[in-house]
Amino acid sequence: MSSTFEPGSLEPGRDQGPPDVDLDRVWLGVAAQVWRRRPGLVERLAAAALRSPGLARALVTTASLLPGWIIASSIVLAAGALATLGTGASLVPLFAPAVAAAGIAYAYGPGIDPAWELAQSMAVSYRMVLLVRVLVVFALDAAMGLVASAASGTAAAVTFGWLIPMTAVSGLALAAATVTRSATIGAAVGLTAWACTVVSVYTESGQLATAVVSSSLVLPYLAVAAVGGTIAWFATRIPRGTS
Amino acid sequence: MNVEIEGVTRRFSRAQAVDGVSLQTGAGVFGLLGPNGAGKTTLLRMLATVIPPTSGRIQLLGRDPGGYGPRREIRRRLGYLPQNLGYYPGFTVAEFVEYFALLKEMPPGQIPKAVATAIERVDLGGRARAKLRTLSGGMLRRAGIAQAIVNEPELLLLDEPTAGLDPEQRVAFRGLLRELGERATVIVSTHLVEDVGAACSEVALMDAGRIVFQGSPDELIACGEGSGASGDAPLERGYSAVLRQARFAKEVA
Numbered sequence: 398m399s400s401t402f403e404p405g406s407l408e409p410g411r412d413q414g415p416p417d418v419d420l421d422r423v424w425l426g427v428a429a430q431v432w433r434r435r436p437g438l439v440e441r442l443a444a445a446a447l448r449s450p451g452l453a454r455a456l457v458t459t460a461s462l463l464p465g466w467i468i469a470s471s472i473v474l475a476a477g478a479l480a481t482l483g484t485g486a487s488l489v490p491l492f493a494p495a496v497a498a499a500g501i502a503y504a505y506g507p508g509i510d511p512a513w514e515l516a517q518s519m520a521v522s523y524r525m526v527l528l529v530r531v532l533v534v535f536a537l538d539a540a541m542g543l544v545a546s547a548a549s550g551t552a553a554a555v556t557f558g559w560l561i562p563m564t565a566v567s568g569l570a571l572a573a574a575t576v577t578r579s580a581t582i583g584a585a586v587g588l589t590a591w592a593c594t595v596v597s598v599y600t601e602s603g604q605l606a607t608a609v610v611s612s613s614l615v616l617p618y619l620a621v622a623a624v625g626g627t628i629a630w631f632a633t634r635i636p637r638g639t640s
Numbered sequence: 641m642n643v644e645i646e647g648v649t650r651r652f653s654r655a656q657a658v659d660g661v662s663l664q665t666g667a668g669v670f671g672l673l674g675p676n677g678a679g680k681t682t683l684l685r686m687l688a689t690v691i692p693p694t695s696g697r698i699q700l701l702g703r704d705p706g707g708y709g710p711r712r713e714i715r716r717r718l719g720y721l722p723q724n725l726g727y728y729p730g731f732t733v734a735e736f737v738e739y740f741a742l743l744k745e746m747p748p749g750q751i752p753k754a755v756a757t758a759i760e761r762v763d764l765g766g767r768a769r770a771k772l773r774t775l776s777g778g779m780l781r782r783a784g785i786a787q788a789i790v791n792e793p794e795l796l797l798l799d800e801p802t803a804g805l806d807p808e809q810r811v812a813f814r815g816l817l818r819e820l821g822e823r824a825t826v827i828v829s830t831h832l833v834e835d836v837g838a839a840c841s842e843v844a845l846m847d848a849g850r851i852v853f854q855g856s857p858d859e860l861i862a863c864g865e866g867s868g869a870s871g872d873a874p875l876e877r878g879y880s881a882v883l884r885q886a887r888f889a890k891e892v893a
Binding site (some may be wrong): 424425426428429430432433434449450451454455458510511512513514515516517518519520521522526 | 685688689690712713715716718720722724725726727728729731734735738739740742743744745748751752753755756757759760765768769787
């Protein structure tokens with residue numbers, strides 16, 4: 398390769414071809430095809446659904462950015478499934494919202510996402526990238542939850558029962574992470590809030606799983622999710638640039 | 641004018657990072673000089689629409705970045721290299737540049753060629769498929785420059801672009817800057833006054849959040865002549881003389 402940044406003379410010897418052939422141009426065409434990343438089926442479908450190739454790329458690369466989180470999610474859910482099998486009680490749902498909360502908090506924020514500053518200057522809104530990442534976290538947790546629930550025999554009903562508390566706790570974690578600009582604090586807030594909910598409901602009803610199966614808690618969960626989402630939205634907005 | 645800012649301030653809690661800066665610039669390479677903590681990075685972050693000003697008026701590429709639609713349009717035509725370039729270590733150079741090309745909403749059909757061109761322009765063709773985690777500091781900086789120029793930006797903001805580059809690469813980079821400045825507004829924040837002398841048509845010197853000098857590199861050199869200011873090169877003497885004068889004036893005031 399050339400030792401300069403100047404275009405043209407891209408490689409020693411390449412300018413020795415026939416005068417009517419622009420070898421630099423040919424090389425760029427070849428390099429463009431060799432270096433490009435060909436989107437897979439999931440990315441193509443996501444691009445069509447989201448109407449944004451940028452968001453689709455963010456979607457498919459998110460998971461690969463966070464292998465630690467995926468491993469942690471798998472371990473926590475596997476532990477929940479084993480505990481459920483061993484005790485006969487459905488403990489898996491109690492783990493799921495906490496996993497989602499930690500996952501979302503760790504997928505977002507300055508100091509956590511290395512390219513946060515750069516992403517903030519992009520045309521595709523970073524909040525949209527965030528929402529896409531939330532989708533990835535939920536989708537993966539729900540998929541793992543389905544597998545774990547199937548093992549304990551409570552399958553889909555319980556899994557769907559988790560989704561609302563997951564939304565609530567994740568929304569709360571996200572709001573805390575964005576307000577404090579710390580994913581660690583966000584995760585801690587989400588986990589603490591969920592633990593408090595489980596303990597308080599258990600104290601009242603004597604049933605550990607009440608926190609995820611009681612229909613009376615659906616509305617409070619939805620309210621928390623909505624408030625958390627709103628806080629996250631305001632915390633990440635860019636106010637008018639003039640005053 | 642691609643950049644028009646008037647009375648812009650930015651405050652972080654009690655600290656006044658930028659204090660009433662006004663600036664207008666069109667196509668060309670504009671150098672932003674100043675000591676650490678002068679407010680250069682904060683000013684660039686505001687121009688990159690990463691943070692809003694506390695007060696004042698900003699107009700970029702004829703648009704107000706305060707509105708969502710205009711801001712999105714500005715960002716499509718913007719290139720930005722932050723001082724601390726964050727990157728995903730598992731990405732290759734080509735994937736990294738391509739990812740940000742997508743986030744800049746470039747037409748997908750144009751992206752592969754644009755990515756290849758940007759990578760070749762920073763002389764990283766030989767490492768295009770190397771993971772970012774395997775690159776040296778200078779190579780990472782060049783990958784950052786590649787993502788900044790991939791969309792042929794009309795407004796290019798570079799914060800310490802030559803940090804980590806060796807002397808040969810810095811010379812080459814100045815050539816690239818001059819070429820980019822023929823069509824676009826390029827604002828370069830740097831500590832290295834020789835970069836400014838070699839590549840910039842206009843320069844501003846910031847100190848304590850304010851612009852204390854604005855003019856051509858020759859005019860900055862003239863400020864140092866006969867001033868007795870320290871410095872090995874004429875531009876450094878001009879830089880020192882202007883800073884000394886600005887600080888003296890502030891003390892008196």
